[in-house]
Amino acid sequence: MYSNKQIIVFIILFFSGFAFGQNSKKELDSIFANDVKTLFAKGELKESLALCKKLIKDYEKINEEKSVIKLYIYAANVNSNLFEIKESLQYLDIALKKNADLNDLNLDAKIYAELGRNYSILGFTKKALENYNKSLNIASSLPLRNKRSLLDYTYGLRSMIYEDKKNIPALYRDLILAHKSFPNTYNSSRLAKYFTVYQKNLDSAKYYLDLGKKLYKEGVTPIYQYSILQRNSGRYYSELKDYKKAISALEESLAISIKLNKPQDVKDTRKLLYEVYKASRNTEKAIENIEIYTKISDSLINKNAEAHEIPVNHVIVEKERVNQQSKSKLYFIIFVIILLFTALLIAVLKKYNSKKKESDYLINTKSDENLQLQQKVNDAFEEVVQLAKNNSPEFFTRFKEVYPDFIDKLLEIDSKLRVSELTLLAYSYLGFNAKDIALYTFKSVNTVRSRKYNLRKKLGISPEESMELWLKNLV
Template sequence: MVVSSTYGNLQEQKTNYQDWIKEENSLIKKGLFEEALLLNIDIVESAKKNNDVYTVSVTYIRIANILCTFGEHLESLRYLDLADNLIDENENLDLKVRVLANYARNYAALKINNKSIEYYNESINLCKKLLPDYDYLLSFLYINKADAFTNTPYKLDSTLVYLHKAIKIRKNPFKYAVVANYYLKKDKNIDSARAYLNKSKRLMQVRNISEYHKSIVLQAEANYNKAIGNYEEAICLYEKSIEISRSVRVLDNVQLAYKLISETYSQLEDEDRSHEYLLKYSVLTDSLNLRYNKNIGSVISNFLTEQESGYKQQEKKYSVLIVTVVFLFVGSVLVIVYYYRKKRLRIVEEKERLLKQKQLESEKLKQQLNEAFEEVVGLAKTNDPSFLIRFQEVYPHVCANLLKVNPKLVNTELTLCAMIWLNFSSKDIACFTNIQPRTVQTKKYRLRKKLNIPEDENIYTWIKSI
């Protein structure tokens, strides 16, 4: 049920929350996300006491935004549902746009890119009705939609289109850095990447940006130096980016930087340091699945339970009222029964639709895994240097478990393990890596020793079961 913002004067409500929005933005800019989250929870409690539906709606959206940054996407989506139920689109179109944008952010992070793009399209169309006052919001939507296209293999060209749309509305160093990264990733256009990096640096001299945006600019500059062979400078910039990303708790960027540093040390033929950062990348990849802060998680769980409990109590009061009305007005019973039967039927139909949708998404996921397997096999067959990195991304548990058995395994040994895990024969491995089959057998023998595989144990069975 949509609730209109009927409590108090709407303009006064909008004015009242400006101060805490400034305070929250200041905390987020410094990377203090937990503090910003707790501030928003206090604001909700205060707004509910004052029957300030508008501020409650806004705060639910901002909580959802922070949870999305944390990587807690399911919790974020639940808060967006709470906000969406309170918003009257006719009165608060800007809030509707923000809800849709955050739905899109979550689905993009969950790699459900087509659904993410659908939400961005809807939010962009509504946001255009708010121009020119909300041009900054439209620019934000364009930059994020560009990111969603980046993860869609068949629409990479659309990424650049929306990046330029975002820059045309408002220029900032972060956007220029994102464009530079696009050119480095898409077609290795060094000249274009350099031009946009220079624009980013010039703009940073006259404009303050958040710590998170600084980390993105540094990473883009590092990518550029890596691309032109300035490996030492690239590593230095990656390390600075990691330092900032850790301070603002954006661990996805730290994870990416570890992988890029490992690749850079490999270019420098420093296998020890390359292996060191590959191990860091592997460990962080595992820990990201458990990264949610327990204390904040407890606060969020309790708070969300209280919110849902409040709505259930409210629904219970409505039920009592309905029962009373039924006894007073017997004639309305048939209408009410009919209404609830129709409602229940819609719920059943909606559940069936969601079940079918989940089945389709599951089938799509299986298809993506099959495509990823074919990609990894193709990299192995062409002896591509990125084979081990891509194998780690698709099957992160394999190398992680091998390194637990023997942390001193080097990249070449991990590559051999990966090919064995993919069930390549010694002849295949020799062919793909341009060495003799006898050499492959020797490497397998040494690998058995390092992994303490019993002589009577099939090495393929052992590695496949790890």
């Protein structure tokens, strides 16, 4: 069955199918402002995206290229909010190509800001800063009416990189610049976090939290901003040791993030809930939240890995575009280089060819050896995994034979680790999750999770780290 919100969007799309074909730009602009953006503000991101895609087609029917690019950027932003980074970058790639002919500086600034955001999510910090700075440089030359919200958005995004890098003065500078450009609930809540976490100035933190609530009530503010406000309210109350209010605020923030399908925000709030429950000595809730946090972290790592090829391709596209602009100069340089070094190249090639046959023979021999070695490693891994699944008493002995360095490293950290604990760590190293381990070793899932939690403490694995990745990095 469809939900009420999905039915409403279907109705809008159904009737728009009859009307959009003949609609003017003014009418389509009205639909974007009053329907697409309203759905986004309410947190109906997927519905907003569906209507946005419909509008793109109808703008294309009336050859309104600038609006088409604007909608591609908007779709990229919604996908980024949904943590669909691959799709977001694909939309931005199209927008960048289309705007190459239009050369609209305002659109360029928005594209670079969104590119920076996606690169930042994927961990490409240098590329993120490069694109943020491009956006800010372009925005500085725009009229005030066009740049206020753009400066607010980009300064806010760049400040998160400085926060990750622990560059607190730069973090505060960008937060203030964003707030001055366009005061809103989001900036106010992040300033509250700055004063709570980094300055321990709770009076200033409360001022910005109150301001954020006031701004939220006064305007049409996306509910996402309220979720950030409540998350930072949780930090504030936790600092006051009022754990009941902290948990209430964090749970409200978490509910919004889950509704919006924002895994990164869910992950961050779960970590805060773990810390608050731990401080309030509610061990059961603390373990529950850190387990969910770890699971989401692993999922996001895998999702990032899938999207990493897109930034690489995007860099290639950018380079090709720059090279195209200076093609004549480049060809001239290449021509001169060829003339100067032709004789040298001929001599080098002759010498190279004489050694190539010898090197090819050595490479082929080495490749055969590597293939044989790889096959042995694969066979050993499959054997150990099967022993683990069978809960065989020979599992741990065989695992030590295949991965001797792993056990030695663990015992260097804690020489008192028992065989049962080392066996559980071996299962985790092989990639088995808590449910798998419980199934194969005939134990309850809660028992396995509790033992993994205790081992984290013994080995000094921080809550935000994936145990499996930590163990693999051990050797």
